[in-house]
Amino acid sequence: MKTNNKLNKIRSKAKDVCVWIVIGLVIGCIVGWSTHTAIYNITHKEPEVSVGYVTGKLENIGELATQKLTYSGKVPLEEGSIPFITKKGFVMEYNATIKVGIDVEAIKVDIKNDKVIVSVPHTKLLDTPHVDPSSIKYVDEKKAIFNWTTKEDVAKAIEEAENDIAENEAIDLQGLFANGDENLETLIHNLLDDVVGDKEVEVKFMD
Known part of the structure; x- marks a missing residue:
């Protein structure tokens, strides 16, 4: 019984780690895309025609x-x-x-x-x-x-x-x-x- 409890705790922690890894990857992708978009907009900005x-x-x-x-x-x-x-x-x-x-x-x-x-x-x-x-x-x-x-x-x-x-x-x-x-x-x-x-x-x- 104790063995099952330990396994469940390990699995629960592993799931939590996986969830946080996925969240981190998603956040990283969002930040990376936002940075790329901002840099692209700056470098490819159309001149203000005055x-x-x-x-x-x-x-x-x-x-x-x-x-x-x-x-x-x-x-x-x-x-x-x-x-x-x-x-x-x-x-x-x-x-x-x-x-x-x-x-x-x-x-x-x-x-x-x-x-x-x-x-x-x-x-x-x-x-x-x-x-x-x-x-x-x-x-x-x-x-x-x-x-x-x-x-x-x-x-x-x-x-x-x-x-x-x-x-x-x-x-x-x-x-x-x-x-x-x-x-x-x-x-x-x-x-x-x-x-x-x-x-x-x-x-x-x-x-």
């Missing part, structure tokens, strides 16, 4: 060039227009790049419901066309090539090239601006679409 947040993403760019044209020009030179060339019959050849884009500070951002509205100006020329000094050469009627000898010659040549670009109707600036606007819209979507959560980015051009 005007300041979006503007900050854009301000890191500074000046935004959206289209570039490389142009090769020829300028007939009048007598004495370049200091060391004193006779007619010379043509100045040069290469230049023309960039269009916008100043990012001109961009306005507004958030309405599920939309991020980005208002931008139309693209314009960014500074004056850049004439590559190393590309400048002078060719006479016999196709002989001459190079400049002084800094003054270079400065004058660049001035002549810039004037040629400004007056040359063959350069389609309106087409360049249209392509620049299209590229600008694409660039803004590439910059913002993946960082504004579920919101839709809409680009509007200012009049």
Whole structure:
């Protein structure tokens, strides 16, 4: 009889231990899952999409060039227009790049419901066309090539090239601006679409 009582007590204690082990495991799982969920929520939290947040993403760019044209020009030179060339019959050849884009500070951002509205100006020329000094050469009627000898010659040549670009109707600036606007819209979507959560980015051009 005493043996049975001892066995019953041992079994009862074993059951109690098993119950507490099960309870401990359940609590451990709950705590572990809660911790995992909290960490996941912190590390995968969607950014708070505010005007300041979006503007900050854009301000890191500074000046935004959206289209570039490389142009090769020829300028007939009048007598004495370049200091060391004193006779007619010379043509100045040069290469230049023309960039269009916008100043990012001109961009306005507004958030309405599920939309991020980005208002931008139309693209314009960014500074004056850049004439590559190393590309400048002078060719006479016999196709002989001459190079400049002084800094003054270079400065004058660049001035002549810039004037040629400004007056040359063959350069389609309106087409360049249209392509620049299209590229600008694409660039803004590439910059913002993946960082504004579920919101839709809409680009509007200012009049």
